[in-house]
Amino acid sequence: MSRYALTIEYDGRSFMGWQHQDHGPSVQQTIEQAIKGITGQDIRVFAAGRTDAGVHALAMRAHFDLETHLSAFRLMEGFNAKLRPHPVAILACEEVDEEWHARFSCIGRRYVYKITNRRAPLALDIGQSWQVAQELDSDIMHKAAQHLVGEHDFTTFRSVNCQAQSPVKTLDSISVTRFGEEIEVEVAARSFLHHQVRSMVGSLKLVGTGKWNGQDLKNALVAKNRNALGLNAPPDGLFFVEAIYPKSEIE
Amino acid sequence: MSRYALTIEYDGRSFMGWQHQDHGPSVQQTIEQAIKGITGQDIRVFAAGRTDAGVHALAMRAHFDLETHLSAFRLMEGFNAKLRPHPVAILACEEVDEEWHARFSCIGRRYVYKITNRRAPLALDIGQSWQVAQELDSDIMHKAAQHLVGEHDFTTFRSVNCQAQSPVKTLDSISVTRFGEEIEVEVAARSFLHHQVRSMVGSLKLVGTGKWNGQDLKNALVAKNRNALGLNAPPDGLFFVEAIYPKSEIE
Structure with missing residues (x-):
């Protein structure tokens, strides 16, 4: 298993917030759809903070796991291609230790x-x-x-x-x-x-x-x-x- | 006759540029419509520069003339009410000398x-x-x-x-x-x-x-x-x- 950390910029106006919502698009769902577009798999993404509808991020941090190993750079390029035209950009993608958790490791x-x-x-x-x-x-x-x-x-x-x-x-x-x-x-x-x-x-x-x-x-x-x-x-x-x-x- | 100078902020993405165009909305037209909404008259606005489609302004300067005198402050408030929801904001409105020309006086x-x-x-x-x-x-x-x-x-x-x-x-x-x-x-x-x-x-x-x-x-x-x-x-x-x-x- 490989764990990847993301640094994410987004314009909150297009979303009901970070977290999955029944009543509209979320940043989380948008990123998970991009991962599915890249890997074909349903993979959960965890973020450092759950921003509300309309709240923006200059550098949200998040992580997810892949069963197979992909180059972090190619993954970032894939994300940014799949995320178009949503106002979400992956500023950085890096492979991290399996212990690292975007939310629970955040101090x-x-x-x-x-x-x-x-x-x-x-x-x-x-x-x-x-x-x-x-x-x-x-x-x-x-x-x-x-x-x-x-x-x-x-x-x-x-x-x-x-x-x-x-x-x-x-x-x-x-x-x-x-x-x-x-x-x-x-x-x-x-x-x-x-x-x-x-x-x-x-x-x-x-x-x-x-x-x-x-x-x-x-x-x-x-x-x-x-x-x-x-x-x-x-x-x-x-x-x-x-x-x-x-x-x-x-x- | 009273001449007024405007300081204007706008997001160029919504316009074909400053100047009147047959094929889409212009900042000039949008402001002239606002003046018409305030005074009921067709009045021409002159700007310091003619920005292109997609080009923005933090502080464009422009002027126009009114036959009757209105308070510059009330005019500014009227503009900002009438301009909604267009991404154009009047940052300042001031009465100026009749010799002052937004384009030709600009050095x-x-x-x-x-x-x-x-x-x-x-x-x-x-x-x-x-x-x-x-x-x-x-x-x-x-x-x-x-x-x-x-x-x-x-x-x-x-x-x-x-x-x-x-x-x-x-x-x-x-x-x-x-x-x-x-x-x-x-x-x-x-x-x-x-x-x-x-x-x-x-x-x-x-x-x-x-x-x-x-x-x-x-x-x-x-x-x-x-x-x-x-x-x-x-x-x-x-x-x-x-x-x-x-x-x-x-x-």
């Missing part, structure tokens, strides 16, 4: 959330950024966001459909940075709850406009109650940017 | 051409970058590109459909810069010939892969012959980024 995940802070709607970044018309103070957002760092019960920032066993997660870092009219919120944690990033960003938007202050954000966190949530940001601006693995296991 | 134009230099196809930037699989040496491209700077007969880099009276243009600057897998070619001139930027970038790609050297590029220029052109780059990666006006006329 860190990074997301970036992009906001375009301007009055005018989006023309070039439609579906790939959240346009917010009210002026946002990114410095105040950054400062307030630090209340979220560390181990907390993130029930407030968790979808009612979240399947995680515990609402307790450790947020390693969060930063809010402005580049002209673009604001990027970057977050890192071992793992996230369902809608956690979008819920944190939505609440930070309220802080940025002055509707909330830092204490309001902290109060929402300690409330441990979904009803205390300010706002859930749309999926458009969310990008899965990195899955981190112990260095010894892959490189 | 400089800047374009950026984006190349994604990787083996994998595009998923997130489809239609907004040129994916080149062969490795490109951006330093060699930058150095060779300097042969194009200055006043030259650019016949080699000019579409056979170009309507300019003279093929002689002055290229003020051209730079080729790599940011990871992205390469940006930035060009500035008072004005450009039809297909000039795409033709220069296509030829620079041949330099980047080593198929051409700097002297080959110079030979192509001095040949003053369209048949000496290496390659015309696709419209996907081309963005109109700035129109420059004398400071006294607008600000």
